[in-house]
Amino acid sequence: MSILLISISMGVYYWFSRLRFGYTFSSMLLQPVVIGVFVGIITGNMVLSMQIGAGLQLVYLGVTSTPGGNVPSDPALAGCIAIPLGVLANMSPEVAIALAIPFGVLGVFVDQLRRTINAVFVHMADRYAEDANTAGIMKAAFLYPALLGFLIRFPIVFAINYLGESVIQNLLMLLPQWVLHSFEIMGGILPALGFAITIKVIGKKELIPFFVVGYFAVIYLKIDVMAAAIFGTCLALLLRVFMFGKDSESNV
Amino acid sequence: MSEKINDQEVITKHDITKSMLIYYMGAELSNSYERLQSLAFCASMIPILKKLYTTKKDLSEALKRHLIFFNTEATLGSVIQGITIAMEEEYAKKPSDSAITGIKTGLMGPIAGMGDAIIWAALMPIVIAIFLPFAKQGSFLGGILPLIVYPAVTITISYVLIHNGYNLGKKSILSMLKGGKMKSIIFTANVIGLIMMGALSASYVKITTPFVLTMAEGTTIVFQDILNMIVPGLLPLCAVYGIYWYLTEKGPYYSRILLTVVIFSIIASLLGIL
Numbered sequence: 135m136s137i138l139l140i141s142i143s144m145g146v147y148y149w150f151s152r153l154r155f156g157y158t159f160s161s162m163l164l165q166p167v168v169i170g171v172f173v174g175i176i177t178g179n180m181v182l183s184m185q186i187g188a189g190l191q192l193v194y195l196g197v198t199s200t201p202g203g204n205v206p207s208d209p210a211l212a213g214c215i216a217i218p219l220g221v222l223a224n225m226s227p228e229v230a231i232a233l234a235i236p237f238g239v240l241g242v243f244v245d246q247l248r249r250t251i252n253a254v255f256v257h258m259a260d261r262y263a264e265d266a267n268t269a270g271i272m273k274a275a276f277l278y279p280a281l282l283g284f285l286i287r288f289p290i291v292f293a294i295n296y297l298g299e300s301v302i303q304n305l306l307m308l309l310p311q312w313v314l315h316s317f318e319i320m321g322g323i324l325p326a327l328g329f330a331i332t333i334k335v336i337g338k339k340e341l342i343p344f345f346v347v348g349y350f351a352v353i354y355l356k357i358d359v360m361a362a363a364i365f366g367t368c369l370a371l372l373l374r375v376f377m378f379g380k381d382s383e384s385n386v
Numbered sequence: 387m388s389e390k391i392n393d394q395e396v397i398t399k400h401d402i403t404k405s406m407l408i409y410y411m412g413a414e415l416s417n418s419y420e421r422l423q424s425l426a427f428c429a430s431m432i433p434i435l436k437k438l439y440t441t442k443k444d445l446s447e448a449l450k451r452h453l454i455f456f457n458t459e460a461t462l463g464s465v466i467q468g469i470t471i472a473m474e475e476e477y478a479k480k481p482s483d484s485a486i487t488g489i490k491t492g493l494m495g496p497i498a499g500m501g502d503a504i505i506w507a508a509l510m511p512i513v514i515a516i517f518l519p520f521a522k523q524g525s526f527l528g529g530i531l532p533l534i535v536y537p538a539v540t541i542t543i544s545y546v547l548i549h550n551g552y553n554l555g556k557k558s559i560l561s562m563l564k565g566g567k568m569k570s571i572i573f574t575a576n577v578i579g580l581i582m583m584g585a586l587s588a589s590y591v592k593i594t595t596p597f598v599l600t601m602a603e604g605t606t607i608v609f610q611d612i613l614n615m616i617v618p619g620l621l622p623l624c625a626v627y628g629i630y631w632y633l634t635e636k637g638p639y640y641s642r643i644l645l646t647v648v649i650f651s652i653i654a655s656l657l658g659i660l
Contacts, residue, residue, distance in 0.1 A: 157409075195586065268445075323651065327647065
């Protein structure tokens with residue numbers, strides 16, 4: 135696909151995923167691993183696309199779970215820019231991830247803008263409710279925010295992808311080794327932010343030892359993530375019986 | 387004040403499911419800082435309210451009732467919808483001093499707390515992490531499978547909850563919230579979530595130091611080896627715990643942390659300590 139078509143496709147993808155059409159469905163569309171599939175299809179390089187997506191995913195693994203839906207950073211904006219540019223420039227996943235970080239921050243402000251303007255549609259709905267105009271309320275709830283979203287979302291991703299390819303290529307050649315290495319360090323540390331946020335959201339200080347159990351189970355026993363999920367779930371279910379008794383089931 | 391509804395069974399199961407789907411589709415779409423999910427909730431009640439209230443005045447009143455501030459975790463939040471539908475049905479039959487708004491606002495806080503812990507903090511990272519090895523190997527399954535599994539699980543939960551909420555009514559939900567069952571479910575979810583966070587941190591946070599000290603006699607001290615001798619994986623653990631500590635002590639200043647990580651990485655790279 136030409137760079138023009140790729141840029142347009144990414145702009146549309148960003149708009150649609152950030153539209154949040156379908157509560158948990160769209161929240162998955164926003165994730166870099168899913169963006170990776172889309173980029174893989176349109177660029178024809180599924181392997182690199184998924185590898186960059188997987189690396190980027192770790193940075194944002196905990197980020198979706200913030201209370202009140204306030205995004206601390208935007209994995210979709212980061213992914214919709216860094217994955218296609220990374221694939222086209224044949225970057226290593228670490229470098230592509232570092233490229234993504236600034237856009238992830240920028241995305242926060244874009245979302246704040248959207249949610250501020252969205253208030254207009256609530257006031258529209260107030261007037262429609264006065265007239266019992268249910269079709270109007272449906273439009274205010276779905277159609278108008280979607281159109282607004284397109285105006286806000288599409289141009290950023292389209293422009294950066296379209297103009298970015300050649301710029302990024304030249305930039306990477308000019309960058310000294312220590313800059314690239316600092317990107318790699320960043321990519322290694324940033325997943326910690328996502329996990330720390332999730333631990334904070336869970337919010338049970340007295341349960342932190344379970345975090346340590348999971349951590350050193352992997353370090354010392356060398357089990358993988360799936361194994362941790364299985365053992366962890368069994369442990370949690372057993373503890374539940376010990377702590378709350380079997381009665382906890384019937385207490386409806 | 388309103389026309390009485392003669393039929394006993396005006397609201398069908400189909401209407402309730404439809405209401406759930408509208409809320410599911412739009413919960414975040416029209417989200418605004420002013421009233422958050424109010425618009426989506428109101429829109430989701432339209433199929434119900436249109437059947438219950440036949441005069442324009444009553445319908446308008448009902449619509450306005452659901453345009454007030456509303457925000458919760460929308461997967462578990464469908465239970466509030468179920469209860470609201472049951473209460474609207476009551477109200478349409480016998481308009482009285484209504485508790486609809488009170489119940490809605492009373493439930494949205496606790497439900498949001500539970501939903502954030504179970505659906506977002508535990509379930510979502512687990513679903514992504516389980517399929518992540520596919521993605522790392524470059525397979526599209528790493529993206530497609532989470533995209534199917536997570537919505538399928540959450541929509542099923544919503545479906546069960548909205549119909550249960552409708553059938554059980556407000557009393558049983560309130561007693562469930564107070565009872566031990568909810569507490570034990572949250573406990574289980576939190577334990578799984580934390581173990582997973584530990585396992586994921588160990589697998590994916592990568593910090594090692596290339597720092598090497600050369601002694602006068604030509605012997606070298608490799609710093610990372612010393613760290614590994616004390617406790618392997620010490621640096622990543624410090625990074626996660628340090629950021630967690632900052633979040634709990636200072637508040638959710640994500641951008642500030644992000645910036646600090648960026649600056650720290652550049653300095654560490656220049657000095658060659660990481």
